[in-house]
Amino acid sequence: MVGDRGFDDNRFRGQLRQAKTKAVIPLKADRKEHISCDFAMYGWRHLIENFFSDLKQFRGIATRYDKTDCSFTAAIFLRAIQIALK
Numbered sequence: 001m002v003g004d005r006g007f008d009d010n011r012f013r014g015q016l017r018q019a020k021t022k023a024v025i026p027l028k029a030d031r032k033e034h035i036s037c038d039f040a041m042y043g044w045r046h047l048i049e050n051f052f053s054d055l056k057q058f059r060g061i062a063t064r065y066d067k068t069d070c071s072f073t074a075a076i077f078l079r080a081i082q083i084a085l086k
Contacts (some may be wrong), residue, residue: 001025002045054083 001007001016002024008031016023024041027034056062058079066072 002042002048004045051080051083055079 001021005026005028007023007025008028013023013025013035022038024038024045026037026039026042055076058075060066060075061072061079064072066075
């Protein structure tokens with residue numbers, strides 16, 4: 001799970017550990033204990049955020065015009081293909 005400093009919480013990290021999920025979260029400035037963070041993986045976070053930003057630019061997805069979950073999912077897939085082909 002890649003997150004920003006807002007997710008740096010012992011409870012949240014514990015839940016991720018129980019779910020056997022790797023936490024890639026940089027430390028808050030006031031944290032006393034040191035926990036390692038894979039900054040190479042954290043560097044890819046902006047690409048994911050940019051993808052979702054591009055996805056939300058599509059009006060049909062941002063306002064969810066589709067009536068069924070199936071057609072909404074199809075619209076997301078179509079828009080994702082358009083973004084990938086750019």
